[in-house]
Amino acid sequence: MTLLILAAAVAASAGGAPTADLARGEYLVTRVTLCGDCHTPKGATGAPVAAKALTGAPFPGGPPGNPNFAHYAPAIAGLPAGRTAAALATLLESGAYPDGHTPRPPMPPYRLAPADADAVAAYLATLRR
């Protein structure tokens, strides 16, 4: 009986394969898509502040006074405010949230493959603000 319960627990934890997705998500965020280039604040030397990774940062430069260009990249650690992982994945696949909202430039209009978008969203959901 104990063995059966253990086997069931192992099967359940393997079912969602979260470990693989999270590792891929971390790889995509930190080495490929480089979300932190804009969403992580920079310290006095201009280097990103690791302790504040993906907690939101000003974006200097760009056309001044143009309402179609954003000068702040909001927090995405722990998911963007008020958005689900599924909604974020849709944004990263299509360039728009399910409700049609599109972030302004310089946010890149990513077109990630669905599995990659899910992995990035799952990884960001694990991060603390």
Ligand code: HEC
């Ligand atoms: C070149 C800079 C840049 C990069 C790289 C970048 N972003 Fe952004 N992002 C921005 C800016 C600036 C905004 C704000 C847009 C606005 O206010 O309309 C933004 C907005 C967003 C939003 C919308 C937040 C909301 O209000 O709901 C999400 C989600 C997001 N980014 C996720 C990501 C992810 C995930 C990555 C990496 C895969 C990434 N961004 C890479 C600059 C960037």
